[in-house]
Amino acid sequence: MADTQRQRLEAREEAILAAATAVFGESGVDGARMAEIARRADVAEGTVYLYYKNKHELLEAVVDRFWRELTKGAIAAISEGATVSQQLHELASYHLQSLIDDFKIVEITSRARMRHGEPGRQLPQIREYVRVFDAIMQRGIDLREFSADTAIWQIRDVFYGTLEHSARTLVLRKQGFDPSVIDHLMRLFEQYRPSSQADNASGLDASAIMQALSRIETKLSQP
């Protein structure tokens, strides 16, 4: 009966994780009491430590699970055969909606990054999550729907950075999901389409000229 035994253990682990998710969400990391988590999972306090080394590892597990689920949801939210732009739109909408819905856990995520001492690492599951974006964008580049002259990581930071800040703004103002945020972002992304590059084979383009002008202006205004 080694099988039901294993199931019991997994069920217990799941109960602890669920309890922890609830308590962390309700009370925040510092407000959460290990005793309360144990009580809700219907185990003794010591038992929690058989499954997770300490409070921080439990927190990591909660956050890790959240982003894993989010990845699944994102993939599900994207229409298989749609255009790259359409898929980006879907991903952006799904992401913004999720950030708003689960704002508490998203906030807690930053806490999981900080491992007491120093080097704020990035969580593996978030790395996994952003690949969904990367894959869409890469396909866009391969199909020449998007140009390859900006590093993907920079575009990605625009995408997630904007959505994260917008979500915070919306939540703090107690507004909900706002489609105009998505439209705005998608309009920005038009920038990445390879439009009028044909006539700029020389490598000279308007933005290069503007940058040069900008440099000149700087010098002029600080003599």
Added chain:
Amino acid sequence: MADTQRQRLEAREEAILAAATAVFGESGVDGARMAEIARRADVAEGTVYLYYKNKHELLEAVVDRFWRELTKGAIAAISEGATVSQQLHELASYHLQSLIDDFKIVEITSRARMRHGEPGRQLPQIREYVRVFDAIMQRGIDLREFSADTAIWQIRDVFYGTLEHSARTLVLRKQGFDPSVIDHLMRLFEQYRPSSQADNASGLDASAIMQALSRIETKLSQP
């Protein structure tokens, strides 16, 4: 001698704040020991609590001070008479550089937002800080350099969201300041210019260049 007395108190408060900034930065919020902070400020542990109600308020004071200084620095970094684009460029550069330099304290900021219980408020000093951006952008709109058809808060979220994420990326990869991040962001902002829609999907056209040139001409003829 009520005057030197006051000065002594302020000096002590400053010593505590400085010690706290250092210790929080080195050890993180959880790693920081109130005893250690007191020791470095050369006061007894109880004395700290005469100036700050508890550890969290001390943290808030540290973060508050940091953003206040940042606001001063940002204002100083912006050329008074420059174009709106140029000022945005300067602000973006200053911001990115600061985020990278003081990454530790920036990370800690999110911690100050979470007041134990719930409603992750926004800190007054950050509100103040983003006004620097708002003022520049508003001027851009007034001067018709930028169009008013996108809400400023959305543009602001693009600006700070992108820079914050980019800073994290750069720090985690142990790269330093990367000017291409700024150029990229500024290119995106071309989207917000009113002249852009017509003939060039990139948002740049001859008229934008002519406008910049004429601004320069103006400056040259009035030294």
Added chain:
DNA sequence: CATTATAAATGAGCCGCAATCATTTTTATG
């Protein structure tokens, strides 16, 4: 300068809570 009143500083001790571990209970095995 002496005296008193008030403000500021101190640090030993209290208390909450994460984490441990000796003990008990449950499960697998022959």
Added chain:
DNA sequence: CATAAAAATGATTGCGGCTCATTTATAATG
């Protein structure tokens, strides 16, 4: 059943934030 191994328990420990009775420094007054 007997017995060994695994799992669970909760009283106990230790750390660290915070308090408060006491001490020390400063101001006020005659």
